[in-house]
Amino acid sequence: MITPSAGLIDFLKSSDNFIIAVHFDPDGDCLGSASALSEALRSIGKKTTLFCETTVAAPYNFMPGSEEFKRPDQFSSQGVSSASFDSLIVVDANSLSRVVKNQNKEFFSDFKGRSAVIDHHETESSFGDIKWIEPHMPATGMMVHSLIKEMGIQITESMALNLYTAIVVDTGNFRFDNVNSDVLLAASELAAAGAVPSRIYSELYESWSTNRLELFKSVIATLTIDEGIAFMYASKKMFDESGADAGDAENFVSFPRVAKKLKAQVFLREVGERHYKASLRSKGDINVARVAEKFGGGGHKNAAGCVIKDDFEAAVDKLKKELKTLI
Amino acid sequence: MITPSAGLIDFLKSSDNFIIAVHFDPDGDCLGSASALSEALRSIGKKTTLFCETTVAAPYNFMPGSEEFKRPDQFSSQGVSSASFDSLIVVDANSLSRVVKNQNKEFFSDFKGRSAVIDHHETESSFGDIKWIEPHMPATGMMVHSLIKEMGIQITESMALNLYTAIVVDTGNFRFDNVNSDVLLAASELAAAGAVPSRIYSELYESWSTNRLELFKSVIATLTIDEGIAFMYASKKMFDESGADAGDAENFVSFPRVAKKLKAQVFLREVGERHYKASLRSKGDINVARVAEKFGGGGHKNAAGCVIKDDFEAAVDKLKKELKTLI
Numbered sequence: 001m002i003t004p005s006a007g008l009i010d011f012l013k014s015s016d017n018f019i020i021a022v023h024f025d026p027d028g029d030c031l032g033s034a035s036a037l038s039e040a041l042r043s044i045g046k047k048t049t050l051f052c053e054t055t056v057a058a059p060y061n062f063m064p065g066s067e068e069f070k071r072p073d074q075f076s077s078q079g080v081s082s083a084s085f086d087s088l089i090v091v092d093a094n095s096l097s098r099v100v101k102n103q104n105k106e107f108f109s110d111f112k113g114r115s116a117v118i119d120h121h122e123t124e125s126s127f128g129d130i131k132w133i134e135p136h137m138p139a140t141g142m143m144v145h146s147l148i149k150e151m152g153i154q155i156t157e158s159m160a161l162n163l164y165t166a167i168v169v170d171t172g173n174f175r176f177d178n179v180n181s182d183v184l185l186a187a188s189e190l191a192a193a194g195a196v197p198s199r200i201y202s203e204l205y206e207s208w209s210t211n212r213l214e215l216f217k218s219v220i221a222t223l224t225i226d227e228g229i230a231f232m233y234a235s236k237k238m239f240d241e242s243g244a245d246a247g248d249a250e251n252f253v254s255f256p257r258v259a260k261k262l263k264a265q266v267f268l269r270e271v272g273e274r275h276y277k278a279s280l281r282s283k284g285d286i287n288v289a290r291v292a293e294k295f296g297g298g299g300h301k302n303a304a305g306c307v308i309k310d311d312f313e314a315a316v317d318k319l320k321k322e323l324k325t326l327i
Numbered sequence: 328m329i330t331p332s333a334g335l336i337d338f339l340k341s342s343d344n345f346i347i348a349v350h351f352d353p354d355g356d357c358l359g360s361a362s363a364l365s366e367a368l369r370s371i372g373k374k375t376t377l378f379c380e381t382t383v384a385a386p387y388n389f390m391p392g393s394e395e396f397k398r399p400d401q402f403s404s405q406g407v408s409s410a411s412f413d414s415l416i417v418v419d420a421n422s423l424s425r426v427v428k429n430q431n432k433e434f435f436s437d438f439k440g441r442s443a444v445i446d447h448h449e450t451e452s453s454f455g456d457i458k459w460i461e462p463h464m465p466a467t468g469m470m471v472h473s474l475i476k477e478m479g480i481q482i483t484e485s486m487a488l489n490l491y492t493a494i495v496v497d498t499g500n501f502r503f504d505n506v507n508s509d510v511l512l513a514a515s516e517l518a519a520a521g522a523v524p525s526r527i528y529s530e531l532y533e534s535w536s537t538n539r540l541e542l543f544k545s546v547i548a549t550l551t552i553d554e555g556i557a558f559m560y561a562s563k564k565m566f567d568e569s570g571a572d573a574g575d576a577e578n579f580v581s582f583p584r585v586a587k588k589l590k591a592q593v594f595l596r597e598v599g600e601r602h603y604k605a606s607l608r609s610k611g612d613i614n615v616a617r618v619a620e621k622f623g624g625g626g627h628k629n630a631a632g633c634v635i636k637d638d639f640e641a642a643v644d645k646l647k648k649e650l651k652t653l654i
Contacts, residue, residue, distance in 0.1 A: 184518055
């Protein structure tokens with residue numbers, strides 16, 4: 001159990017009309033956290049409106065309230081500006097630069113109310129009149145769960161579903177390094193409140209189309225592992241034959257993690273003649289962003305990407321050579 | 328929290344020298360449950376010996392105590408018979424026919440003591456002076472966890488690791504239909520007692536050998552889905568070519584669950600000429616134990632197995648026909 005920052009509950013109780021904003025390219029953690037918080041505030045008579053710059057991806061449509069998130073253009077077309085709200089809550093992000101990109105920054109320019117931040121990301125932002133930032137928390141959903149309980153609000157079945165989903169997404173269904181007894185206890189309480197674990201898992205991870213499955217079968221046949229580095233590719237022919245699209249290949253790069261002592265993974269996707277998109281992943285301290293940068297790409301330490309224009313074998317050789325300098 | 332059957336705790340406290348037996352082809356649930364129970368009994372001064380007809384598969388070697396399980400031939404070569412023990416506990420099985428196959432049945436023929444059963448399987452058996460069978464429990468590990476707590480014995484780090492592993496294995500790392508708030512609460516308590524969730528996940532699911540990965544590539548190429556029923560097989564040739572063994576194919580049957588609207592999965596493993604081992608899995612109310620029973624096998628509602636002696640195509644057709652009556 002974690003205690004909300006001083007002032008946050010007063011802020012929530014003393015305001016009436018909230019806009020709750022999440023980061024763009026939203027995931028299950030920000031969506032579930034914001035939706036549950038919105039429902040909780042409504043249950044004590046508050047008015048809430050949900051903001052997300054990006055359209056919510058279809059795999060999250062099962063989450064109750066996910067249909068309520070509105071983009072800036074939807075607010076504008078209804079003649080609603082941020083001045084219409086007396087309070088702003090930023091959830092699972094700690095600055096407006098993670099909420100709106102350049103062209104939409106002006107949406108919040110006429111906001112005159114008070115703002116609060118509820119987040120678990122490392123912060124370097126000064127944004128927010130009230131900040132509740134807990135970088136050691138595995139999911140913002142766990143913070144919102146604690147907050148709702150602390151406010152004495154009953155967790156409904158839909159809040160439980162949203163918060164359980166938030167936790168599952170940010171812990172890889174209880175398999176990442178961030179899983180501890182607190183995560184499992186929160187999940188247990190949410191299951192008791194009506195979240196159905198297998199249903200949520202199934203919605204998130206067991207919804208592959210036949211095309212996606214056929215593409216996977218082709219891609220996995222190309223898997224090789226050399227000195228702890230896994231290589232896989234998807235040719236245009238494989239996409240054509242399976243009927244799958246680029247989105248269907250998402251996360252395929254993670255599969256080789258099943259292999260013992262794996263250090264890094266590369267997934268090459270053919271996007272044109274002598275033209276490949278490479279997704280790079282690694283475990284621990286191996287910084288694949290350094291490799292991606294050498295080919296004009298970028299990313300994070302354990303997840304990066306770049307584009308290579310070369311023959312397939314040459315592209316593989318070049319990536320392999322760079323990766324081997326790291327391991 | 329579940330309460331052990333009347334008499335079980337008295338039985339454990341009043342006996343001194345236990346042989347604890349698990350089912351052959353042991354999984355993480357029986358191994359972890361038996362090892363944790365053994366450690367708990369030793370902590371109150373009892374003598375315990377672990378019995379398993381089959382050598383423990385390498386993926387479970389990380390479990391503390393897994394090296395202690397002895398096969399019948401190892402007992403014999405040390406001149407130890409079942410008459411050497413005053414009490415027998417059968418864990419994660421409820422009859423000796425799940426513990427020893429024909430040739431080893433005589434091992435228990437000279438056992439003259441009392442016996443207890445701790446199990447969560449449905450199959451009915453008259454075996455055991457004391458029976459604690461809870462078919463609704465997701466894992467025997469949860470029962471043993473409750474039992475150890477009920478006996479007032481402190482859960483050590485190694486017991487926690489064994490019991491957490493037991494739960495993870497029988498719930499598919501918290502993704503099967505059997506996951507509920509009790510499962511997650513037990514897991515939370517075990518994580519608090521020292522089990523490290525991400526380490527256990529990695530040991531169980533991210534430790535594939537090259538042979539296993541090669542076998543998977545061959546098996547996944549055979550995947551077909553017909554009316555929501557997935558079929559895959561592993562021929563002897565695939566095992567020979569990949570260098571993998573039977574244990575390497577464990578859990579392959581779960582993979583097709585990624586497919587949308589999947590109802591059931593079948594994985595056939597060739598064990599001899601016209602001789603297949605079938606693993607059956609299902610979601611929700613589809614009771615594959617009923618199908619397995621028709622072929623002389625058994626199991627749980629969502630996870631069962633049987634042996635079929637027939638041509639491959641005929642075996643598939645027969646299983647398909649029976650499964651289709653359920654969906």
